[in-house]
Amino acid sequence: MEKKIIGKAYVLGDNIDTDQIIPAEHLVYSTSDPEELKKYGHFALSSVPIEQAGLPFGGKPFIDGDNHKSKFNIIVGGSNFGCGSSREHAPLSLQVAGVKAVVAESYARIFYRNSVDGGFVIPFESSSKLNDKIKTGDDVEVDLESSKITNHSSGETYRLRPLGSVYDIVKSGGLFNYARENNMI
């Protein structure tokens, strides 16, 4: 597991549901075919209303043109991130688009579990509301050891909640790796 995640922030509002992350109509692509898999990255966050896409100003699509990778790799959200259905394609599509970490005030339980257990992205909880402090495109750095996020564009540093009981699963890269490393399977 990397000790630091460095990259550009993409900022979203509250209650980002799984349909905004990956709309139901796109769930038909195979997840094992590498070419079809790219579609998940291409359509990641495609249902976020354009005025909410890339806060504070909006109007910044997460994916440009035909790409399946985004130039942003750290998502900063608000409360109740990932609410809605149990679809695991939601954290998967963020991973395919190149996202390494999500930082949000709170998560819907199933999205949080799916992110950790599938080893797709690391879901960090912030101790305070950050989606009105960090701007889309800011250079940010998440430090896993000290549980902090630094915004190099503004010079501010904010506390994140320690990963706690899921730390070991995150470190292993998912539930199956964790279970193998601990001789559970």
Added chain:
Amino acid sequence: MGMTITEKIFAKASKKTRVAPGESVWLDVDVLMTHDVCGPPTIAIWKKEFGEKAKIWDKEKLVIFPDHYIFTKNTNANRNVDLLREFAREYDLPNYYDVGTERYKGVCHIALAEEGYNVPGTVLFGTDSHTCTSGAFGMFATGVGNTDAAFIMGTGKIWEKVPESIKFTFNGKMPEYITAKDLILQILGDITTDGATYRAMEFGGEAIGSMNMMERMTLTNMTIEAGGMNGIIAVDDVTRHYLNEIDVTQYEEFNSDEDAFYHSQYKYDVELMEPLVAKPHSPDNMDKVKNVEGTNLTKCYIGSCTGGKLTDFQFAAKLLLGQKVKVTTFIVPASTQIAKQLEAEAISGVSLKDIFTNAGCIIAESSCAACLGGPSDTIGRSVEGDVVISTTNRNFPGRMGSKLSQVYLASPLTVAASAISGEITDPRKFL
């Protein structure tokens, strides 16, 4: 300090004497349920991760219901059911309920109850967010993604964080114009869509005691709409009677201790409540029916695991007897058993089925149907700028089909009253 029912079940399933909220534990799973949408990817992960030696931990405990995308020409949807059928054949699964056969059941959460998989004191996981429905039987039930389900399929175990509990007490006698749906819409309005995230929602009080199991399942079903991990109702004579009828006799009953810790408590008097709706586009956008009365409708829908149970149809039929609907109205029995009951149950000597047919409703085959939109040939699906009132559970944009449509969620009484008038109508007008 005492423990809540949910904590007691967690302690039992993790072989501990006590657990505390926030603690992560490994649970022994009693039943794993999956369906046609999440079953195939779950099986794919299970095969990939366990490889050659992939073994189902206990075939008796794996239950599979095709129910979501059933009556459609969509080839991807049909491919999913084919994959399940092939898997069930290859592994000789005893609990696969194939479509097109006598065994076909319909919506998974209702079928779990009817087939006796809901056993008090046990732990049930399902690859569907509404798996929380089963909590009406005094058990722990919750939804998970495909990776977690694949892990359970191979090991019979999964980690889970012990939730804090919120207690909802409903006092008073249920007025005839109030149903369980109004109660859960009230809660959603009060605590919003993330008010119970990572928490257990425990229901109790005189009004809950007077409800049958189907009404109780309406409450626990929509706990996920508040972000809840699970909903739970303690076993009482109503539960025991239901279980006895279907020969489920071996189970353990748990009750919350007097001094159990609750994150928060809410108390309601049902006699003071009014019929409610959730306005577009969120289940917590609650309002009184009387405040939106007169809203013109293009479709009415009575169905799904939330509002397609026998009791829901009994409520609706009470109003629709001898009436004609003014807008297209769909009746979708959640299970094949309920479809049969529509023929067997009667009001004033007329079967529910005849009441609906005479009123001009369209009766569809049992499945999830338009509750989640589905492929374009799904019956009841919203199109273009439809304005729909529905007994289902979610009204996010596009959930029932068209992103341009407006969906109001309400009780079967309110939907039936609105179907008769062609506009949103308070059911008290017809009672």
